[in-house]
């Protein structure tokens with residue numbers, strides 16, 4: 001079976017709408033009947049499943065946010081019996097509680113298929129060697145592209161992240177042709193490959209890069225240095241993982257897998273649905289999932305949707321490269337970090353909330369520092385005691401976030417005070 005599926009990917013808009021309407025109606029009815037939280041939300045808004053007859057009625061449904069996921073943690077939005085669930089994936093949430101997404105076997109198959117389409121759109125087939133350097137485990141990057149590559153029938157290298165020398169050795173020895181990782185790791189790999197003088201031994205032809213913001217300049221830079229074509233891929237744990245949308249040969253935005261996800265853009269302030277071509281916050285509705293079919297989930301990601309004809313022949317709506325977020329989430333080395341999580345750790349450890357997060361990108365790798373003021377009582381501590389305290393904070397932050405910042409304790413009142421909102425984040429990355 002080929003995972004270029006023109007009967008869906010190139011279907012007429014009417015056919016896509018028809019399919020979406022049918023699946024939406026079914027999903028809404030099911031979650032209303034089976035999930036108390038949805039029933040309460042819809043009743044609160046005065047919407048009954050019978051009010052949703054097609055995609056035109058989507059706007060009637062209430063939005064779902066990360067706060068709802070937190071309130072429902074862990075099982076409150078699960079829409080099938082636990083015995084039907086075969087996997088979870090997870091990511092950090094706003095206040096330290098993680099977001100847990102559930103999958104049945106059919107959900108995994110659907111997700112793998114989305115990733116398979118992405119690999120095929122990047123020129124992949126069963127003759128390729130797909131080198132997956134996204135993290136494996138709770139993060140969706142590794143498992144998603146791994147599953148997609150299996151579906152395509154390519155030889156899959158489940159490398160996970162890190163150990164760059166081993167990555168390059170396998171690339172050379174096994175002839176990897178498609179690289180899947182974050183764009184910043186791709187840039188770092190390119191630099192290392194060139195420094196090691198092994199570019200001529202590398203057979204890569206394409207890269208599928210996502211999970212964090214990157215620019216057109218960064219794309220061209222990676223393409224030139226690695227002699228590959230670099231494709232963007234988007235997704236989020238709550239909705240499926242990578243493959244919610246993927247880039248094609250035109251490289252001008254990502255086609256949304258609309259047979260499984262309905263995309264809308266809204267005004268983040270008013271919630272009003274915006275017309276195509278207008279910058280807004282992306283909202284997704286899952287219409288082809290059993291265990292965790294979120295309805296009108298606000299992603300906080302800002303972009304533009306377009307239904308202009310694409311030279312690749314696909315008719316699936318295209319989302320632009322992401323243009324930012326409507327909340328304060330940072331993505332550092334591919335990991336989602338909320339300032340509130342850092343604040344929680346600091347306060348739990350007896351420090352003040354006078355802190356600043358400083359993020360930069362050096363040699364294509366994110367640097368992450370937290371500066372925090374000590375209390376006047378701590379100020380007279382010995383250097384050794386201060387350094388121990390810093391180490392303890394690094395450990396606690398690693399436990400909360402999954403990555404370690406550099407923690408620097410600074411003198412009381414040395415972090416500039418702001419007259420308005422506190423400036424918690426200094427992001428010097430030029431993306």
Ligand code: DLL
Nearest residue numbers: 091141210211212213233234235236237241242322
């Ligand atoms: O990052 C899923 C993923 C894995 C996507 C591998 C692509 C490749 P989360 O950890 O839940 O899931 O983070 C989701 O990452 O809301 C965006 O803000 C950001 N993001 C994902 N893809 C892109 C991209 C994965 N291509 C959050 N460009 C999303 C910019 C991206 N930001």
